[in-house]
Amino acid sequence: MFPSRAFLRVRSVLLAIFIILTLTWSYSRWRSYPLTEQAQSIQTHQETVSSSRHTEGHIQFWRQFQPLLTAHEPKCEPPLRLGSAPSIRFEQSNPEDRPELLDMLPFDVDTMKNAHSGFVDAINTNPPQLNYTRNTRGLVSTAGGSYLPVLVISLRMLRRTGSKLPVEVFLADEGEYEEHICEVVLPSLNARCVLLSEILDAVPGDMRVEKYQFKLLAMLFSSFEEILFLDADAFPLHSPEMLFVNGPFPSTNMVTWPDFWASTVSSYYYEIASQPYPENAVRQSSESGEVLISKKTHMKTLLLSTYYNMWGPDFYYPLLSQGAAGEGDKETFVAAAMTLQEPYYQVSEPICAIGHGTQGGLAGSAMVQFDPIEDYALTLKGEWRVHGSKAPAPRAFFIHANFPKFNPATVFDKQAVNPAFADDGSYTRAWTIPNEVIKAFGTDVEKRFWEEILWTACELEDKFSTWKNKKGICKGVTNYWNAMFGIGHAR
Numbered sequence: 001m002f003p004s005r006a007f008l009r010v011r012s013v014l015l016a017i018f019i020i021l022t023l024t025w026s027y028s029r030w031r032s033y034p035l036t037e038q039a040q041s042i043q044t045h046q047e048t049v050s051s052s053r054h055t056e057g058h059i060q061f062w063r064q065f066q067p068l069l070t071a072h073e074p075k076c077e078p079p080l081r082l083g084s085a086p087s088i089r090f091e092q093s094n095p096e097d098r099p100e101l102l103d104m105l106p107f108d109v110d111t112m113k114n115a116h117s118g119f120v121d122a123i124n125t126n127p128p129q130l131n132y133t134r135n136t137r138g139l140v141s142t143a144g145g146s147y148l149p150v151l152v153i154s155l156r157m158l159r160r161t162g163s164k165l166p167v168e169v170f171l172a173d174e175g176e177y178e179e180h181i182c183e184v185v186l187p188s189l190n191a192r193c194v195l196l197s198e199i200l201d202a203v204p205g206d207m208r209v210e211k212y213q214f215k216l217l218a219m220l221f222s223s224f225e226e227i228l229f230l231d232a233d234a235f236p237l238h239s240p241e242m243l244f245v246n247g248p249f250p251s252t253n254m255v256t257w258p259d260f261w262a263s264t265v266s267s268y269y270y271e272i273a274s275q276p277y278p279e280n281a282v283r284q285s286s287e288s289g290e291v292l293i294s295k296k297t298h299m300k301t302l303l304l305s306t307y308y309n310m311w312g313p314d315f316y317y318p319l320l321s322q323g324a325a326g327e328g329d330k331e332t333f334v335a336a337a338m339t340l341q342e343p344y345y346q347v348s349e350p351i352c353a354i355g356h357g358t359q360g361g362l363a364g365s366a367m368v369q370f371d372p373i374e375d376y377a378l379t380l381k382g383e384w385r386v387h388g389s390k391a392p393a394p395r396a397f398f399i400h401a402n403f404p405k406f407n408p409a410t411v412f413d414k415q416a417v418n419p420a421f422a423d424d425g426s427y428t429r430a431w432t433i434p435n436e437v438i439k440a441f442g443t444d445v446e447k448r449f450w451e452e453i454l455w456t457a458c459e460l461e462d463k464f465s466t467w468k469n470k471k472g473i474c475k476g477v478t479n480y481w482n483a484m485f486g487i488g489h490a491r
Helices: 005-032 037-071 106-125 147-160 179-188 211-221 240-244 267-272 299-310 312-321 329-340 372-380 435-440 445-459 473-485
Strands: 133-142 167-171 191-195 224-230 234-236 254-262 284-294 352-358 361-370 396-400
Touching: 037 106, 037 211, 037 299, 106 267, 106 299, 133 147, 133 211, 133 240, 147 167, 147 179, 147 234, 147 445, 167 179, 167 211, 179 191, 211 224, 211 284, 211 299, 211 312, 211 329, 224 234, 224 240, 240 372, 254 329, 267 312, 284 329, 284 361, 284 396, 299 312, 299 329, 312 329, 352 435, 361 372, 445 473
Parallel strands: 133 167, 133 224, 167 191
Antiparallel strands: 224 284, 234 396, 254 284, 352 361, 361 396
16 A cells, blocks of 8 residues: 555655755854864965965065165264263163263264165155055064073963954074974964065075064064064063053054163264254163054154164164163164154153062062053153152053073073072072062962963973973973972963
């Protein structure tokens, strides 16, 4: 006996519904399943296309800019050093005490002046255009070698603040590219590696680029319109997204932070840059571990700062610092902005060293920089703590753990400053003074920092190329952690 026609219809409808539900379920699984081979392929392809476009754009820029730098090389004898300027704290400086510790022949001054004015004229009339994605913000840093573990720790501290900013990490060349770090660890922190050599080597030329010039090149070749540059050993205590939309940045589009010292710019620089020699004014020198800048509005400042750095070691570094502490790229940002009359804001709250006490005094191993938003609010009211105002200090915003580097493989080695050891060789907390600054953090920042040092030491002990022949990295940090913070930890 054959099934009735009604039964066959019902069976067909049920079969069709089953097939539709199965296909819908399979499709939804395919769409929602993270990083399937197909999804990985599509994502990788899109990232490769985007990266290639940026690289080609940067190469086009460098193809125009590199000859401009070369054409305006200072072809003369560099300034003769007669000594080194003393490193005098800004608060203790005397406006009338202006060291002049360089000597230049008038012919050499004129040669440099002509080269400088030629470069400035060129970027004012027909500047090469920077390549970036409009309306984007991100963090930029340079690393490689022994700095890569330090950078990972800093990025993990960044993510503790809740920041979602993308990060671009610039490496010199393929020799610094570490596959696991660049393809697994950094992407997990919303960061990616960029090879400077892919851009620089695409344009032939005799210009030699050294590592101390990489900071400016990283800023030029970043894909973001607005960038926060941080040294590999610097990290924020609060989400830095707010700095782009509040305080001085929306109106000035460039924010810098101070160093300990008064500026020691040579009078020769002002003559070469065709700028008036400032009268009885001393400003704070700059510390370039943190720079906030818009590539859209301050393109020329970046170009001139790059010029100062490319011809820096022999010419502009001594002209801008005269051998005072930290001579290098740090003064080039403000000098370029002032010469081009582009606005900037330098945080007035003095930088603060933190460390622990020893018989010799403070064993300083990090520097604290303060919130530009709160600092700006004070200065708008005429409250300048650096000039004696008793207003409450702005909150701490960045820690630059610069000396020594808190690399888990080397931090326990005997050095000029030993952050983990007391005078008697026992373990100690690294950051205990000044007490009022440490207390004002509001949380145990050092403990969090060592938590990330511990994670990096133990989870990545066999991953960094500079750690290949080192043993006991995880054990060393674990022993310190247990002694200082108690047995057990979250890894």
